[in-house]
Amino acid sequence: MPMSECAELVHIAVIGDCPVFRHGISQLIGTAPDIHLVAAVPSIESADGSLRGAEVVLMDLQQSAPRLAATVTKLRRKGHAVLVVSSSPQLDAVQVIQAGASGYLSRQVGGEELLAAIRAVGAGDGYVSAPASHLVGRSPRFTDREQEILCLLANGSKDHEIAAALGISKHTVQSHLDRIGEKTGSRRRPDLTRIAIENGLTS
Template identity: 50%
Template sequence: MSTDLRRVAVIGDCPLFRRGLAQAVDAAEDLVCAVGAASVHEAEADLEAGDVVLLDLKLPPGELAEVAHRLAGRGLAVLVLCSDSQRDVLPPMQAGARGCLSRQAGEIELLAAIRLVAAGCSYVSADLAVRPWPEAEARVTDRERQILALLAGGETDHGIARRLGISEHTVHSHLDRLRDKVGSRRRVDLTRFALAHDILPGDPHDPA
């Protein structure tokens, strides 16, 4: 097994959903599902500092927050799967979870969220986020769509430049303009904007 693979633990009380999450993780070239368990107690002995933990336990928000706090205290990057209710987001995030992902999320968003929290960013699915974006999509150019699609797929600035045949300086200029349009300087918000507006890897404007 390559040491470059990011370890992911899937802890969920629904066997079918847990298996689906594990398969999606293992299909990514840079990720591996190293732990799969029905409970935190069952998984604890196999967890390592730095692991990303996908937490899909149907618990009240307060109890889920306690679990997130305990795991975050061990140096784990916790990504909680939530229902489509903003009330479920705040307790685990305030307790130390790095992200909350909607259970309605697709595979592309799942992988993007894992990579972001692994890199130390926070992530909240667009349909769980409280703050709407400005009406920016109509003002996004084709080149900016290409960059957003690659960014949502986990590409670095260097990787985007190589894929598009442009300089990193040019990539940075496009990203600065996108940040102004989206209204946030954070890379995670650009990714969330792309996912919310179906600007995804494999977009017709995205060079394969």
Template identity: 50%
Template sequence: MSAEVRRVAVVGDCPLFRRGLAQVVESTTDLALVLAAGSVEEAEGRLQGGDVVLVDLQLAPADLSAAVFRLAGRGAEVLVLCSPLQHDIVPPMEAGARGCLSRQAGELELLAAIRLVASGCGYVSAALAVRRWAEPQCRVTERERQILELVANGETDHGIAERLGISEHTVHSHLDRLRDKIGSRRRADLTRFAVAHDIVPNA
């Protein structure tokens, strides 16, 4: 049995970038481009529940969140394209976006993000996540800093426990709290977090 072909829509106010996104989607066999529109209003009547909608709209944060909320309310799985230097990913995610993708992402990351969102998962580009982690409201304890430094240096959970004189269970508890703060379970993202906070140097 062939894999399900997922419907993808592109909503973007830059014609060239919109066309580029559409061409990447059309280059695959498991994704089907159903429309490429310049606005939410133009797209709304042609969407079906479960469609993945790539949103690339240069709007004020409140207006972008409103657009996401509108699309998500129609059952769309929304993936917002954001600039790492200009956007805070929290408002669109709170408005119902499944993920935020850096506008600097390549084709492989774009397609991976679409497929993850289509399967019901969330996705945030590392460049966007690191910027969020660097904001002042994200705090780590001294013990968490020690653990992050050891993780970034390649130490295992067992090794961290031995180095700090604590149980491996305690290490796991600290890592779980850090992963909740960061929003990622991957060890590589813990390392990026450590670099963003100057816990370890960016070699």
């Protein structure tokens, strides 16, 4: 999808324990005029203050799923949106999304998809690559209100229409959608519609 001329610059930091990965990602980001690399470091411990100013942190660490989830939580508390890259979707996709990661990518994705994921997360949306999306799609537990919102969204209702139907504000609807996005790894309406259908939430 072509970027708008007025698209905001996404500031990103890369945490990766493989030097080849950090170098390759840094070179790839250098080809995107709308993405600015703030720092590339081998670990969160070595980052010090170098992550300051990064809205997005892209992370590829050889850690167990619980440790990855703990690192995601730490970065989220510092105000960063987190995009995780991993070769083991079966092990950690669900845990890192539940820990608050905005996106999850298989290491097999191409450069264009990785840049698209960075842009999506930088814009406040979620992104989950295809190899892991079905795992994330099965995992969430939605509240009654979230189920109502997903049902209306899947039936084509816009945010203000959902608000009117449920007797709540548009802002409240968007807050619920943000939480749904955190659970599912995506805030995009097509993805949420698919998830609603898969979970039997359509009428």
